[in-house]
Amino acid sequence: MKPPTARPSALLLIPAGAGLLLVAVPVIGLLQRAPWSSLLDRLTSDTVLDAIQVSVTVSVAAAIIATVLGLPLAWLLARHDGRLATLVRAAVLVPMVLPPVVGGTALLFALGRRGLVGQWLDSWFGISLPFTTAGAVVAASFVALPFFVTTVEAALRQAGTDLEEAAAVTGAGPLTAFVTVTVPASRDAILAGLALAWARALGEFGATITFAGNLAGRTRTLPLEIFLALESDPESAVAVSVLLLSVSFAVLIVLRGRWFSRG
Amino acid sequence: MALTGAVAAAVVALAVLGVRGDADTALVLAPSSLAPFEAELDAALTESGVGPVEWVFAGSQSLVAQLIDGAPADVLITADAATFARANAAGVTWDDGRDLVANRLALAVAPGNPGGVTSLDDLGRSGLLVGVCAPEVPCGRLAVTATDGRVTIDADTEETNVRALTTKLAAGELDVGLVYRTDARAAGLETIADDTLRQATTAYRGSANPDGAAVLASFRNGAAHAVLLEAGFLDVTT
Numbered sequence: 001m002k003p004p005t006a007r008p009s010a011l012l013l014i015p016a017g018a019g020l021l022l023v024a025v026p027v028i029g030l031l032q033r034a035p036w037s038s039l040l041d042r043l044t045s046d047t048v049l050d051a052i053q054v055s056v057t058v059s060v061a062a063a064i065i066a067t068v069l070g071l072p073l074a075w076l077l078a079r080h081d082g083r084l085a086t087l088v089r090a091a092v093l094v095p096m097v098l099p100p101v102v103g104g105t106a107l108l109f110a111l112g113r114r115g116l117v118g119q120w121l122d123s124w125f126g127i128s129l130p131f132t133t134a135g136a137v138v139a140a141s142f143v144a145l146p147f148f149v150t151t152v153e154a155a156l157r158q159a160g161t162d163l164e165e166a167a168a169v170t171g172a173g174p175l176t177a178f179v180t181v182t183v184p185a186s187r188d189a190i191l192a193g194l195a196l197a198w199a200r201a202l203g204e205f206g207a208t209i210t211f212a213g214n215l216a217g218r219t220r221t222l223p224l225e226i227f228l229a230l231e232s233d234p235e236s237a238v239a240v241s242v243l244l245l246s247v248s249f250a251v252l253i254v255l256r257g258r259w260f261s262r263g
Numbered sequence: 264m265a266l267t268g269a270v271a272a273a274v275v276a277l278a279v280l281g282v283r284g285d286a287d288t289a290l291v292l293a294p295s296s297l298a299p300f301e302a303e304l305d306a307a308l309t310e311s312g313v314g315p316v317e318w319v320f321a322g323s324q325s326l327v328a329q330l331i332d333g334a335p336a337d338v339l340i341t342a343d344a345a346t347f348a349r350a351n352a353a354g355v356t357w358d359d360g361r362d363l364v365a366n367r368l369a370l371a372v373a374p375g376n377p378g379g380v381t382s383l384d385d386l387g388r389s390g391l392l393v394g395v396c397a398p399e400v401p402c403g404r405l406a407v408t409a410t411d412g413r414v415t416i417d418a419d420t421e422e423t424n425v426r427a428l429t430t431k432l433a434a435g436e437l438d439v440g441l442v443y444r445t446d447a448r449a450a451g452l453e454t455i456a457d458d459t460l461r462q463a464t465t466a467y468r469g470s471a472n473p474d475g476a477a478v479l480a481s482f483r484n485g486a487a488h489a490v491l492l493e494a495g496f497l498d499v500t501t
Contacts, residue, residue: 114435130436131392131419209427213420214397227423231324232399 027245034242035235042239050217051225051240055202057133058221062140063148063198069141070148070197071190075178077149078156089153096146103142104210111138111211135212136219140201147200148193155189156182195255199248289316289475290335292326294342294401294467295424296366299449300494307486313477322400322424323347330355337475340467340482342366342401347468356470363482364496365464368402368409369444371432371452378438383457385439386416394428394440397421401465402428406441409463416441445495466499 035042042048077089095103111118113128121127129135163185167177183190205223212219214228222244229237297304298320308314319326319334323341327350330336339356340363341347350356372380378391386393395418396403402425410416419437422428429446431437447454471479481487492498 108431108434108436112434112436128392130431209423213394213431214422215418215420219420228397228399231322231328234328 030238030241030245034238038235039239039242042236043243045236047216048222048225048236048240051220051222054133054136054217054220055222058136058140058208059198059201059204061137062144062201062204063194065137065141066144066148066197066201067190067194070145070193071152071183074149074152074193075156075182078153079161092149093146095143096150100143100204100206100208101210104139104207104212107139107142107207107211111135130211131213131215131219133212133218136208136221139207139211140204143204143207144197144201148197151193151196152186152189155186155192159185191255195251199252202244202248289314289337289471289478290319291316291338291340291475291478292319292321292330292334292336293338293340294323294326295320295426296342296402296443296446297340297491298426299446300490303490303494304487307490308478308481311481311486313481313485313487316478324349324400325424327353327355338469338471338478340469342467343404343465344468345404346401347470351470357472358470360468360470361479361483362466362499363469363479364488364491365466365499366443366445366496367464368405368441368460369447369452369454370439370457370460371429371442371447371454372439373432373435373437374453375435376453377435380439380455382455383410383459384414386410386418386441387414389417391417392419392436392438393417394420394422394431394437396425396428396441397423400424402441402443405463405465409441409460413459445491448495464497467496 073088073092077085077092098106108115108130110116111121111129113119113122113130118129121129129138159182163181164174164177167181168174172180202221203223204221205227208219208221209224209227214220214224220228222240226237226240226244229240298318301318301320305314305316308316316338319329319336321329323343323346326339327341327346330339330350331353339347339350341350344360344362347356347360351359370380370383370386372378378385380391385391386395393416395406395416398404398407398421400423403421406416420428420431422431425442425446428437428440429442429450429452432440432442432452433450441460442452444454446452469479469482478487482491
């Protein structure tokens with residue numbers, strides 16, 4: 001049942017409308033500058049195709065990593081209160097508020113080959129993340145993880161522990177209960193978190209260029225391609241931006257909206 | 264009511280903040296490679312009675328893009344003539360520009376030279392982490408010119424401005440890279456002498472409106488010019 005529709009107050013409509021305009025007007029500005037007639041040619045040039053391939057690989061890998069690591073984290077945070085949980089929650093959210101360039105620098109100092117952890121990765125396993133596609137995945141996962149965790153944690157909290165307790169009564173262990181009861185029951189939230197994390201990874205720029213560098217076919221994602229093209233070929237930059245925008249918009253509508261939910 | 268009031272207050276605040284501060288202060292768009300010398304340039308301009316000025320440092324191509332999009336400025340300085348020409352062609356410079364100083368590239372290595380770099384040819388050696396500027400930006404364009412016919416660069420990253428590249432070299436994350444010799448010097452990077460690089464220079468070019476004319480003149484042959492020569496930039500005539 002839909003909630004009764006209250007007559008919207010003008011006092012709310014004005015700031016709400018201003019808020020919508022704040023985000024919508026720039027998008028319209030971008031669309032009206034798009035080179036529609038040559039859009040397809042520009043989007044199928046070799047450099048753009050390279051960037052699409054890198055972006056797809058990096059954003060999908062980052063979304064998977066955010067889900068695999070984020071789901072248990074979200075569950076732990078949803079089921080625990082207290083100082084430690086507060087601290088962990090704040091730490092997980094840091095990439096959301098940190099300027100991405102700072103995040104990239106931090107990653108370099110931690111995982112670079114002279115970094116805190118990176119020097120051991122390098123000398124023990126011969127793994128060096130900066131300037132590799134794997135490095136771009138790490139940068140994208142770093143910024144995307146909190147989007148997944150916050151979305152899913154809120155849903156798990158709201159869902160409560162009834163189902164898990166019922167499963168425990170039937171003799172299921174905590175892990176079984178988590179996998180067979182909690183995860184299916186939070187499917188919508190997990191999909192929504194996945195979509196947000198993926199979209200954030202797709203749009204990631206600052207941490208990637210700082211930590212993983214910029215090389216065609218390896219680390220040059222669509223946002224990096226846009227940044228370079230803005231200064232040599234602005235029309236192509238707008239064309240690629242329109243592509244990025246459309247894809248993100250479509251995915252957010254489908255996975256975050258009510259398209260798949262039963263409600 | 265309070266909400267509408269808050270929105271109105273926010274709009275007024277934005278309008279006030281959106282107006283650029285001090286009309287008497289020249290706004291100077293300068294390339295990243297001048298950023299390490301901001302303090303010295305500030306001091307020189309102020310002492311010689313020209314400054315103080317407001318700086319916007321970014322890659323030359325970013326500066327030109329900003330200017331074309333309507334960013335305010337009194338002085339534009341680009342790190343090469345090609346980038347200046349783009350601004351000029353777009354009609355956003357105030358005249359055809361003057362050459363100010365010149366610069367050269369240096370083969371800079373990570374602290375301790377872990378890659379054992381000895382010459383320009385090492386830029387093509389596989390297994391080394393090699394950084395250059397992207398060919399879209401002046402330091403990358405100069406890298407292409409300077410190494411043409413000598414070595415095919417096997418780059419691991421193409422940075423969008425020279426400072427980003429210098430930072431990664433200084434952090435030891437890249438083995439070797441081509442940066443301006445002034446950046447290498449300012450960051451204390453070890454460089455490997457190479458005669459090929461001595462043959463390619465880039466001329467920094469600038470243009471100014473009447474409010475910025477004195478600043479530009481200082482860059483051409485005044486106190487700012489002296490600071491840059493001290494920092495390792497070259498006279499345009501050399």
